[in-house]
Amino acid sequence: xxAEAGSKTDTRDDATLKRAVFxxxxxxxxxxxxxxxxxxxAAATANVDAATLQRLFPNAGQDLADAFxxxxxxxxxxxxxxxxxxxxxIRERIKAAVRARLAALRPHKEAARRAAAFLSLPQxxxxxxxxxxxxxxNMWRAAGDTSTDFNFYTKRAILAGVYSSTLLRWFTDASExxxxxxxxxxxxxENVMQFEKFKAQVNDQLSKFPSLTELLSxxxxxxxxx
Numbered sequence: 709x710x711a712e713a714g715s716k717t718d719t720r721d722d723a724t725l726k727r728a729v730f731x732x733x734x735x736x737x738x739x740x741x742x743x744x745x746x747x748x749x750a751a752a753t754a755n756v757d758a759a760t761l762q763r764l765f766p767n768a769g770q771d772l773a774d775a776f777x778x779x780x781x782x783x784x785x786x787x788x789x790x791x792x793x794x795x796x797x798i799r800e801r802i803k804a805a806v807r808a809r810l811a812a813l814r815p816h817k818e819a820a821r822r823a824a825a826f827l828s829l830p831q832x833x834x835x836x837x838x839x840x841x842x843x844x845x846n847m848w849r850a851a852g853d854t855s856t857d858f859n860f861y862t863k864r865a866i867l868a869g870v871y872s873s874t875l876l877r878w879f880t881d882a883s884e885x886x887x888x889x890x891x892x893x894x895x896x897x898e899n900v901m902q903f904e905k906f907k908a909q910v911n912d913q914l915s916k917f918p919s920l921t922e923l924l925s926x927x928x929x930x931x932x933x934x
Contacts, residue, residue, distance in 0.1 A: 718755070726764045728754040730775040737776065737819035742769040742826045770835050773823050777839040780820075781846050783812035788850040798851065799897050805847035806871055806893055810878055810886075821879050844868045870896045 720728070733750035740746040747768060751761040765771040787808040793801045813820040827836040844867040853863060870893070877892045 718760075722764060725754070725756055725760060726775065729756055729761065729764060730772070730779065733772060734776075734779075734816065734819065737772075737822055738816065741822045742772045742776075744768055747772060769826060770832060773826055773832070774835065774839065776819070776823055777843065780809060780812045781843055784809040784843075785846055785850065787811065793851060799901055801851035802847065802867065802870075803893060803897055805850055806874055807890075809843065809847070809871070810875070810889070817879070820875075824875065824879070840868050840872065844871060847871070866900055870900060 718725070729747070729750045731750075732753035733746045736746040736749050740749070747761060747765055750756075751758070756764070784805070788805060791804055791808075793804060796804065826832065827839070841864060844864045847867060848863055853860075855863065873896060874889065874893045878886065878889045881889045883889075
């Protein structure tokens, strides 16, 4: 290598470098998993030196799994941005979001399976919760959710369960056009909708009962205070 060639400075910013490493790692993930082997191979392909790689991926496999999840979220978001979700019922919007996420992973299904196995390790529990929340939050926002009360969190917790269980079903689905996964998703959404309907009925019935203040006032013989 000439002195001139060796003196060249990499002008790519960190975001560009990190994306370059991730994209170079993507073909290795199915076989080599989320660890040093995939990262080192990717760094060589992307012309990133060891010191820069350490700066970009200080937590190695965890950062690589984070990048993989963010990449899938981006692809899901792009698909949903081009869909006419506003014309759908809420359950159809959620189904569309889950299916868009699976479609993003489909070309790299074995890598997604390796990612799920990696994230299931006890030491990765906090990262798993973070990535799952980020994904379902994107799904709800794409579906038009504007809640700011306690429902904001319950919606995301419920969808986290629906998406996670559907993802696990998808990993083992060998049916034509993923029919089994689609039916599984339909059933999970229907379960949620039935629960929400039941909860609404209970809340409606509870609203017809006197409040605690009214009950105490009645027992004491005094009218409730304004």
